Amino acid sequence: MNKIQSDNIVFSNDDNAWELWEKSGANGVVKSFISNNKRLRLLELPAGFNEKTECLNGHQGYVISGYFTIILGESEFRCKPGDFFSIPDGIPHRSRGDGAQKTKVFVVDDVILAGEK
Numbered sequence: 001m002n003k004i005q006s007d008n009i010v011f012s013n014d015d016n017a018w019e020l021w022e023k024s025g026a027n028g029v030v031k032s033f034i035s036n037n038k039r040l041r042l043l044e045l046p047a048g049f050n051e052k053t054e055c056l057n058g059h060q061g062y063v064i065s066g067y068f069t070i071i072l073g074e075s076e077f078r079c080k081p082g083d084f085f086s087i088p089d090g091i092p093h094r095s096r097g098d099g100a101q102k103t104k105v106f107v108v109d110d111v112i113l114a115g116e117k
Contacts, residue, residue: 010035018044024052026095028102037111045103051094058089059109066103069096079105 021030021043028045045068063083070077070085072093079085087093089110097103 008036021045025049026051026097034111039109039111041107041109043103043105043107045097045105047097047100047102049095049097049103051096054092054094056090056092057109057112058087058091059107060084060086061105061107064104064106066101066105067098068103068105069098070094071096 016031016033018029018031021028026045026049028043028049030044031042033040042064045066047066049068061084063079063081063085065081067078067080070079070087070093072087072091077085078098
């Protein structure tokens with residue numbers, strides 16, 4: 001009989017506290033959960049945030065509230081509530097808040113373990 005190996009099943013409840021999330025131009029708060037080499041985050045960013053530095057890590061996400069623009073070089077993509085996005089690893093990007101309300105977004109990315117990259 002073949003043995004199937006699977007990742008651990010992990011549950012987390014609402015006890016995860018909001019923590020400060022600091023990135024130049026985009027300080028906000030975040031709730032994080034890491035399991036099975038994935039990091040799940042609920043980010044809340046202030047109105048008008050404007051990230052100053054680009055990120056090279058890939059992300060997949062879903063916009064819960066607020067409006068923001070993802071900037072990839074010369075291209076800009078406006079995101080609104082209900083939108084999904086997916087940015088592959090290695091693509092330089094940053095984001096900027098649009099409008100006068102906070103942005104709340106659910107983001108998933110890979111966890112890079114020490115010595116893997």
